[in-house]
Amino acid sequence: MKYRYWILGVFAVLMNASTYAADAPTKPNVVFILADDLGWGDVGWHGSEIKTPNLDKLANAGAKLEAFYVQPVCTPTRAALMTGRYPIRHGLQTGVVRPWAQYGLPLEEQTLAQGLKSADYATAIVGKWHLGHFEPGYLPTQRGFDHQYGHYNGAIDYNTHIRDGGFDWHKDDSVNRDEGYSTHLIARESTRIVETYAGKKPFFLYVPFNAVHSPHQVPEKYIKGYEHLKGERRTYAGMLTALDEAVGQIVEAVERAGVRENTLFIFSSDNGGPQPGVVTSNGELRAGKATHYDGGVRVAAFATWDGKIPAGSTVSQPMHVADWYPTLLNLAGAKIDQKLPLDGRDAWPTIVQGKPSPHSELLINATPYSGAIRAGDWKLVVNGNKSAAGFDGESVTDDKTKMKLELFNLAEDPNEKTNLANRFPDKAADLQNRFNAYQREAVAPKTRPKPEGFQSPKVWGEHASKSEKTVSVLDLKVGDKAPEFEAIDDTGKRWLSRDHVGKEPIVVYFYPADFTGGCTKQACAFRDDWSKFKEQGIQVVGVSGDAPESHRLFKLAHNLNFTLLADEEGKVAEAFGVPVTRGDREVKAVVDGKEYILRRSVSAKRWTFLIDKDGRIASKNTEVKPAEDSSAILTEVLGRIPSNPK
Numbered sequence: 001m002k003y004r005y006w007i008l009g010v011f012a013v014l015m016n017a018s019t020y021a022a023d024a025p026t027k028p029n030v031v032f033i034l035a036d037d038l039g040w041g042d043v044g045w046h047g048s049e050i051k052t053p054n055l056d057k058l059a060n061a062g063a064k065l066e067a068f069y070v071q072p073v074c075t076p077t078r079a080a081l082m083t084g085r086y087p088i089r090h091g092l093q094t095g096v097v098r099p100w101a102q103y104g105l106p107l108e109e110q111t112l113a114q115g116l117k118s119a120d121y122a123t124a125i126v127g128k129w130h131l132g133h134f135e136p137g138y139l140p141t142q143r144g145f146d147h148q149y150g151h152y153n154g155a156i157d158y159n160t161h162i163r164d165g166g167f168d169w170h171k172d173d174s175v176n177r178d179e180g181y182s183t184h185l186i187a188r189e190s191t192r193i194v195e196t197y198a199g200k201k202p203f204f205l206y207v208p209f210n211a212v213h214s215p216h217q218v219p220e221k222y223i224k225g226y227e228h229l230k231g232e233r234r235t236y237a238g239m240l241t242a243l244d245e246a247v248g249q250i251v252e253a254v255e256r257a258g259v260r261e262n263t264l265f266i267f268s269s270d271n272g273g274p275q276p277g278v279v280t281s282n283g284e285l286r287a288g289k290a291t292h293y294d295g296g297v298r299v300a301a302f303a304t305w306d307g308k309i310p311a312g313s314t315v316s317q318p319m320h321v322a323d324w325y326p327t328l329l330n331l332a333g334a335k336i337d338q339k340l341p342l343d344g345r346d347a348w349p350t351i352v353q354g355k356p357s358p359h360s361e362l363l364i365n366a367t368p369y370s371g372a373i374r375a376g377d378w379k380l381v382v383n384g385n386k387s388a389a390g391f392d393g394e395s396v397t398d399d400k401t402k403m404k405l406e407l408f409n410l411a412e413d414p415n416e417k418t419n420l421a422n423r424f425p426d427k428a429a430d431l432q433n434r435f436n437a438y439q440r441e442a443v444a445p446k447t448r449p450k451p452e453g454f455q456s457p458k459v460w461g462e463h464a465s466k467s468e469k470t471v472s473v474l475d476l477k478v479g480d481k482a483p484e485f486e487a488i489d490d491t492g493k494r495w496l497s498r499d500h501v502g503k504e505p506i507v508v509y510f511y512p513a514d515f516t517g518g519c520t521k522q523a524c525a526f527r528d529d530w531s532k533f534k535e536q537g538i539q540v541v542g543v544s545g546d547a548p549e550s551h552r553l554f555k556l557a558h559n560l561n562f563t564l565l566a567d568e569e570g571k572v573a574e575a576f577g578v579p580v581t582r583g584d585r586e587v588k589a590v591v592d593g594k595e596y597i598l599r600r601s602v603s604a605k606r607w608t609f610l611i612d613k614d615g616r617i618a619s620k621n622t623e624v625k626p627a628e629d630s631s632a633i634l635t636e637v638l639g640r641i642p643s644n645p646k
């Protein structure tokens with residue numbers, strides 16, 4: 001059933017692409033502005049007392065998305081935006097990536113930036129990432145962004161750029177000491193990106209402001225005119241005015257560069273306003289940030305593209321933030337032929353032609369104990385009283401009968417005041433069944449308790465890459481003799497290089513870790529190409545810091561047919577000069593429904609070596625693309641090594 005929906009979805013995507021292809025002859029520039037923790041009611045077009053003239057003007061020039069759904073907190077929304085997939089697929093459905101978290105957006109996921117890059121876009125993130133920074137591979141420039149500027153964590157200090165004692169401001173993923181109020185710096189860099197690319201290359205400029213998230217800080221001049229507001233709300237109003245000014249500057253840069261007519265502006269908040277009625281206003285919407293009521297997940301949003309999106313229009317059909325992924329990739333003419341199926345749907349006909357929502361049902365979110373689903377005007381909220389932010393991996397009751405269910409008809413009751421679950425039990429049961437089906441598909445949430453004794457690094461994102469990293473000075477070159485090494489293999493036996501090197505060609509590939517989510521692209525590509533390597537008499541060996549038992553389970557889980565070596569102390573990596581990160585990690589693995597907790601203390605950079613039959617390095621790839629590693633080696637082999645068929 002699900003599979004059929006998915007096929008239909010792909011078909012719909014193709015159909016839509018052909019219907020508006022004639023409409024969009026050139027790839028639009030995309031400027032995606034994401035506010036942080038902005039209340040639904042705090043924009044001019046929702047009648048706010050706070051002045052947002054630049055946002056209002058831009059919103060009025062396009063379509064206001066009045067049923068645009070995001071996730072209850074920061075990280076899940078960004079994960080859905082970047083992948084077109086619900087955060088239940090990533091294990092990012094609860095809470096946020098905390099500063100000390102040893103995880104991020106799984107590396108198997110293709111990001112929106114990667115997709116647009118494949119369509120020849122220049123890509124830049126200017127602002128907050130919040131999808132992981134514990135290892136270099138999780139940073140934006142490794143996830144499809146040509147440029148990065150801004151911070152990795154949430155809730156940084158606007159002026160000192162510090163979070164929990166660690167400095168958090170970076171350019172191209174290296175520490176950056178630009179001084180100033182973050183909203184100003186973000187506007188300045190965004191302007192620079194526009195000026196760099198306008199008219200030369202289509203660009204995707206993703207601007208996730210840290211404003212208007214706490215801590216509430218703003219230069220004095222912005223709170224003028226808000227003297228009637230009290231306490232934090234006054235500061236918040238000033239912060240929003242500063243954000244609005246920054247948006248005006250970005251729009252002006254686009255206009256000055258002469259590319260406005262080919263630029264699509266998108267705006268939304270990442271979740272609803274926190275402390276509604278005190279600091280933020282969600283208007284009449286129920287509740288706020290961290291809840292699955294509309295005040296937490298339905299946000300102020302619009303899309304504007306002069307001449308393409310009707311000015312002054314309103315879209316009341318439900319959309320999900322994950323919809324932008326296929327919508328934008330289609331507009332850009334990028335291919336969507338990825339293995340991981342999308343939850344997002346192309347919403348362009350909904351936005352431009354007033355077509356119905358692309359979703360017959362829309363999972364708003366599902367944590368192990370709460371969530372919401374919407375189908376048409378009906379919305380089911382599960383345990384609406386429970387925060388979607390406070391989960392640290394504690395056990396969750398499995399008893400579905402104890403869940404509190406609320407059913408609302410949003411057409412008649414947009415503010416979720418009347419629970420209709422008892423009056424329409426069949427409808428409630430239907431939605432609950434659909435919700436439960438998603439919940440069963442969910443990857444276990446990645447958890448984030450603070451490790452005991454954790455100390456913030458001086459610079460976030462560098463604790464892995466600099467202070468703990470031991471980079472070998474050894475620089476193996478093509479033509480050099482391969483180093484000797486030994487390790488325990490996945491069957492628990494000693495594996496000595498001298499038994500193999502000099503006798504048969506060997507591919508040695510280093511990778512960070514087992515179990516990074518679904519089948520890892522690199523391992524499964526080698527698996528799928530195994531017969532071709534065998535034909536050439538070549539042995540493939542994967543090396544990571546995981547223990548033999550982890551390797552055994554990893555092989556079992558993905559039907560891997562080659563040898564994995566346990567480089568638990570990083571000695572093999574060292575012998576090859578491969579940079580490693582040291583630090584204890586716990587890895588949760590589920591194999592055949594059974595859960596295992598595995599530990600590792602070393603993770604290596606993704607490097608691949610080909611050792612020829614004479615025991616010399618035939619090729620060395622330090623910029624491995626996981627999905628292409630195997631085929632690149634095969635090309636290399638067929639071109640350079642005399643075949644040695646068995």
Ligand SMILES: [Ca+2]
Nearest residue numbers: 036037074270
């Ligand atoms: Ca947020």
